[in-house]
Amino acid sequence: MNIVVIGGGLAAANAVAELRDRGYTGDLTLVGAEPHLPYERPPLSKGLLLGSDEPDSVFVHDRAWYDEHQVTLRLGTRATGLDRDRKQVLLGSEELPYDRLILTTGSTPRRLPALEAGSIPVRSLRTLDDSLALKKELAGHLLLVGAGWIGLEIAAAARQAGGEVTIAETAAWPLLGVLGPELAPLFAELHRSHGVDLRLSTSVDRVEGAEVLLSDGTRVRPDLIVAGVGAVPDDGLAAHSGLATDNGILVDARLATADPAVFAAGDVANHDHPSLGRIRVEHWDNAIEQGKHVAGSVLGDTTPYTRQPYFFSDQYDLGMEYLGHVGRRGYDELIVRGDRANLTLVALWVRGGTVVAGLHLNDWDAADSLRLLVGATPENLDALRDESVPLPRPDEG
Template sequence: MNRPELPRHVAVVGAGLAGVSACEQLRELGYDGRLTLFGAEPHLPYDRPPLSKDLLLGKQTADEIVLRKAEWYAAKDIDLRLGTPVTAIRPDEGRIELVHGTVAVDAILLATGGRPRPLPVPGGDHPAITVLRSLDDAVALKDRLAPGVRLGVIGAGLIGAEVAASATVLGCQATLIDPAPLPLEHVVGAEIADLLHSQHRANGVRVLVGAVASVEDLGGAIRLHLSDSNETVDCDVVVVGVGIVSDDSLAASAGVAVNRGVLVDSAQRSEHPRIFAAGDAARPTGPDGPLPNVEHWESALHEGKAAAAAIIGAPEPVRPVSRFWSDRYGWHLEVVGEFRGEVVLRGELGGESFAAFALVDGKCVGAVAVNRPSEMKAARRLIERGLPVRAGHLADESVDLRSLVTGNRTPAGGPR
């Protein structure tokens, strides 16, 4: 592909992490043209991970979880248009449409994120049934989570697990429902998934395996009926955390290829030369078709940066190894790379802290840890740099994992 002409006006649609990351990187890369960031919500762009944790717990306020302060956008000459949803895009004409008026643009980054998947059962639209995606969702939920409140959590993934944990701290009676007996098993293996899931019961959460078949209105409260059993759960409030649906509607309406996300290449380019997509709104494609979308925080951060580079024709940045974290019941879980191959344990599984490494052909390809953030820093570098490691060293607590990385470092003063 030829180097594209530099755009004079870049519109970033969607002011979540991917959109803000793209704006930051566009300026970092020296783009000095017009840059407009459209956010549908009225709030300054904020960080989502605290929504299910510190914000619910009252440890952080909405002001404290902004990605950047208002002054930053002014200093970077970013025209931040909050409360301004984009209603349509016209890529061939180089225009985007707002509720009132249209704007001429040369490049469009779609960073519209995703919407929580609703509960597709009779009664699933009852007002006691909520989701947790936005700041407004979190603030509304926080108001409802008082001591003694019966909370149903449907879906025991990261959001569900964290909400159940936070609600327990707030004195709620939480019930966690998921059809999978061991959530995260495919990500961290059965043993660690079991440890993580057992935390719920150990902290007083009722854990049920099953799917919700219907919702009965009890007048204020609701009763969840589970399928394949006579089990029922009475709740004052329910949080549904069963994944998101990629918001690709702007691209789809414009005739740009989508398939549960705007289809993009590894540089975040869609099939239309003026349209790029990043974060949960984007779906990567490989040689064999669409790939699973990675919906983690660092993925959105990276894809925003990669899109910024593609928009101005800069080299594609190297994708870091995938990583996510989750906090529940005082456990800081961190997962990097892929957990497959030979598993090497470091520390005592189920102890206060431990790590497990996945080795393939003498190299680390993935790692999972609880309360060992520093070691995960080392693991990430072992993976990214493809450094050879010995299982015995990883298992030996007396070996500082940093030495396994820096032992391979070029000596100071030598060629780099």
């Protein structure tokens, strides 16, 4: 058999490793548009910007690993089309045959062309090269458009580098969609207490020359604009070949498309999750675990992918982890245990008696409890509400 993986990111690196771990000995090729070996993106907005991580530390495997595991690397090479009838990947004028194809093309930052109307440079942060370029500019005046996770991490790094930071966020609070009105204000306070000029319910009206006009009537003159307004899945390759896409490549519970030879994983996969329904997850853990899972599916394993979405963030002295998914169905109750003022707490979102999501801020001991609780329907919710009762730990059932 001959397996080709398109996309040189985290999902791709984990897929090829898992294929070899499971004993697959056939041909294996990884095609990646970037010139770099597959790497981890979380450090790009954290340790790399802060200078606490070296660029060399981000790679999933070193080059020798791919040689030892007989993975043919086609880096700096963009797949330009798929001929699914003839089972060929098009690389410009070249064709690459496959028996099984794994699409892990990830996502790309959303652009706001209006930001590019003036003379101020506009950047986004997705790649290693973006991060290395941004690091050199952190000490200036940054206007961040969008207070999502990546934007807030850039803000923290810039403040720690002595930069001036203005953030324009259209929502009433940063991270409102994920954290809700109960917890999102904590992140506004965190950044303001570190000197960030955070403008909420504020958008960019227009950019004129070196000046940005904000919807609150003020003007700012940043050295650099960074757009942090989300990402769109890179599903064009799949769509043009006739595969079903809708906010990502549509895959079933085990990450297979309707074409029995083609699978997808990571940011680009819109997955039919057995308990959460259709979901596309743009997180590190999902890229790793779906990358591994899809390898099993390609080799004939029919197990569905059931893992709960998980992500983490680090901003200043705050570390946090979030597990689960609230989704459109919302929640009936939010249980908060701990100390909001000191940003040390555990929060549990509950719907119909089931804990649908949970997070901790700076309470790493709670991570195991969250794994136990999220997705479960505890018999005694009062015990969770009562802070004098410790959260259940895995060894206690």
